[in-house]
Amino acid sequence: xxxxxxxxxxKTHLFLRGQTDRLSSGVLRLLAILFWLVIxxxxxxxxxxxxxxxxxxxxxxxxxxxxxxxxFWVITAHxxxxxxxxxxxxLVGGVLASVASYRIRLIKTLISPLIMAIKSIPVxxxxxxxxxxxxxxxxxxxxxxxxxxxIIYTNLLRGLESTDTKLLEMAxxxxxxxxxxxxxxxxxxxxxxxxxxxxxxxxxCWKAGIAAEVISTPASSIGGELYSAxxxxxxxxxxxxxVVIVCISALIEKxxxxxxxxxxxxxxxxx
Numbered sequence: 542x543x544x545x546x547x548x549x550x551x552k553t554h555l556f557l558r559g560q561t562d563r564l565s566s567g568v569l570r571l572l573a574i575l576f577w578l579v580i581x582x583x584x585x586x587x588x589x590x591x592x593x594x595x596x597x598x599x600x601x602x603x604x605x606x607x608x609x610x611x612x613f614w615v616i617t618a619h620x621x622x623x624x625x626x627x628x629x630x631x632l633v634g635g636v637l638a639s640v641a642s643y644r645i646r647l648i649k650t651l652i653s654p655l656i657m658a659i660k661s662i663p664v665x666x667x668x669x670x671x672x673x674x675x676x677x678x679x680x681x682x683x684x685x686x687x688x689x690x691x692i693i694y695t696n697l698l699r700g701l702e703s704t705d706t707k708l709l710e711m712a713x714x715x716x717x718x719x720x721x722x723x724x725x726x727x728x729x730x731x732x733x734x735x736x737x738x739x740x741x742x743x744x745x746c747w748k749a750g751i752a753a754e755v756i757s758t759p760a761s762s763i764g765g766e767l768y769s770a771x772x773x774x775x776x777x778x779x780x781x782x783x784v785v786i787v788c789i790s791a792l793i794e795k796x797x798x799x800x801x802x803x804x805x806x807x808x809x810x811x812x
Contacts, residue, residue: 595777604781617785620681620763624750627685628743634686635693635738642694643701656691664688664749668756677757681764684753689742696741700734736801743797747790 578597585596595603607613642649667687671680754764763782770779 592774592776595780599777600780600784603777604784607778607781607785616761616763616766617789619761620751620754621789623679623681623762624685624747627682627687627750628689628746630682631686631689631742631746632693632739635690635697638690639694639697639701642698649698652694656694659687659691664752665756668753672757677759680757680759681750681753681762685746685750688749689746692742692745693738696734696738697731700731703730703734736798739801740794740798743794744790747786747793751786 581597585594585599588594591599638648638652642652664684667684668680671683675683751764751767754762755768756764758765758768763786766782767779770776770782
């Protein structure tokens with residue numbers, strides 16, 4: 542029979558404790574959601590008017606009706622595609638701009654006022670200005686890009702600038718250059734900043750992209766549906782689309798964060 546060494550027993554104990562903690566955390570999260578659903582239901586009963594505050598069940602029924610239509614999936618995919626395009630273009634641009642700013646101080650000086658201006662200008666101002674210059678259907682792409690770019694650029698540049706100078710000196714002494722230098726030196730320093738930047742940028746550009754759609758009301762968009770629901774006082778539909786926005790946001794952030802963590806582990810194992 543296999544011997545249960547103290548080390549193995551300790552590892553088993555840690556594993557079981559981790560599983561219990563995760564289960565407890567999941568139960569508490571579920572109870573918190575149920576608590577707020579009960580509060581919502583009580584508030585809806587107190588108001589007693591569907592067009593002001595629909596109940597959770599009414600919202601769920603409306604959501605079920607939406608999901609059962611083909612138009613729902615077209616609208617959701619349309620908004621997702623546009624905002625994803627804005628995010629990934631900002632990701633590529635942010636990586637390139639941060640590396641260029643790290644290498645050449647003049648580029649950092651030139652980009653700095655632009656980043657400050659983008660951070661300061663409200664989304665509504667961006668949308669109104671951009672509507673003068675372009676068609677409404679492209680607006681969410683540009684707004685998502687403008688919101689995500691400063692976050693990615695600033696975080697990655699901070700990660701590059703925080704690289705240990707002693708490690709840089711050692712790399713110079715041992716003549717570590719090219720891909721080996723990037724993988725063994727910079728990636729370990731930058732990846733935590735990259736993970737934080739992408740997670741934060743995803744949430745912000747999704748919300749900003751939807752807000753841009755609400756103002757510009759392009760065809761086949763979630764923002765357009767929100768605006769229509771508001772105009773026609775279809776509050777259950779408004780709440781249903783809001784639930785869709787929240788669920789998609791949570792799924793995207795968690796899925797992308799897991800993907801980034803998996804890539805980080807692969808790179809660290811390879812290094």
